[in-house]
Amino acid sequence: MNAIFDIKHMDLYYGEKQALKDINLSIKEKEVTAFIGPSGCGKSTLLRSLNRMNDLITGCKITGDIEYKERNIYDKKFDVIDLRSKVGMVFQKPNPFPMSIFDNIAYGPRCHGIKNKEQLKVIVEESLKQAALWEEVKDRLKDSAMALSGGQQQRLCIARTLAMKPDVILMDEPTSALDPIATLKIEELVIELKKDYTIIIVTHNMQQAARISDKTAFFYLGELVEYTDTTKLFTNPDKKQTEDYITGKFG
Numbered sequence: 001m002n003a004i005f006d007i008k009h010m011d012l013y014y015g016e017k018q019a020l021k022d023i024n025l026s027i028k029e030k031e032v033t034a035f036i037g038p039s040g041c042g043k044s045t046l047l048r049s050l051n052r053m054n055d056l057i058t059g060c061k062i063t064g065d066i067e068y069k070e071r072n073i074y075d076k077k078f079d080v081i082d083l084r085s086k087v088g089m090v091f092q093k094p095n096p097f098p099m100s101i102f103d104n105i106a107y108g109p110r111c112h113g114i115k116n117k118e119q120l121k122v123i124v125e126e127s128l129k130q131a132a133l134w135e136e137v138k139d140r141l142k143d144s145a146m147a148l149s150g151g152q153q154q155r156l157c158i159a160r161t162l163a164m165k166p167d168v169i170l171m172d173e174p175t176s177a178l179d180p181i182a183t184l185k186i187e188e189l190v191i192e193l194k195k196d197y198t199i200i201i202v203t204h205n206m207q208q209a210a211r212i213s214d215k216t217a218f219f220y221l222g223e224l225v226e227y228t229d230t231t232k233l234f235t236n237p238d239k240k241q242t243e244d245y246i247t248g249k250f251g
């Protein structure tokens, strides 16, 4: 199996409090994996660990291994900047930079040393096309990204991530601030993007997980309860806790 992430016996602590307990999980390349579970079960914490965003939180300690392409990302020699360009992230609330649409997309490539205008134009156009936003913004690339709608801003954030040519896109509840139509557009986009990218998405919306993911991981109180094909998890789960959650008995 071609796993892009292999998580082995991972524990995570915020100070004294253990937020993740002995997590073992292999995430396959070019699939959509959904993390589901009740509030506070550790979904976002695990997602953030995959590109070392938790490094920014004081008191956060991780033990065990998280291997990305067979290398432990918590190894001292692992280049975090490189990791974050390969494992991009899209957040719950769209967070465009207060600059033009063009500059939002060109920002990452410029930081990585690409200064050639033609090359940047190509990257911006390709990224916006991949994020299904090009047609809506091609005539106003110089306008502020802040003037876009919420759904357009979220697709811009996805395009900004794509401009770095990542392998993996982490999405932390990317549609929870959006209306149903904007949500549908992001869901269609995720299905399109999985041809080329590995996508890991935290969602509170079980229908969304069922619609767009290949595999689903159900977490409860910091533990991974069940991880299997999405269809199986939602129709014939192995664990009672999973069944109780998906049938709405708690959550």
Ligand SMILES: Nc1ncnc2c1ncn2[C@@H]1O[C@H](COP(=O)(O)OP(=O)(O)OP(=O)(O)O)[C@@H](O)[C@H]1O
Pocket (backbone or CB within 6 Å): 014, 019, 037, 038, 039, 040, 041, 042, 043, 044, 045, 046, 057
């Ligand atoms: N920066 C932090 N410092 C201390 N504790 C934290 C921090 N972030 C999260 N936690 C705790 O870790 C546990 C897991 O939180 P996390 O946000 O990962 O859960 P979640 O499943 O994503 O929840 P939600 O669905 O509400 O976003 C919770 O008990 C939370 O209070």
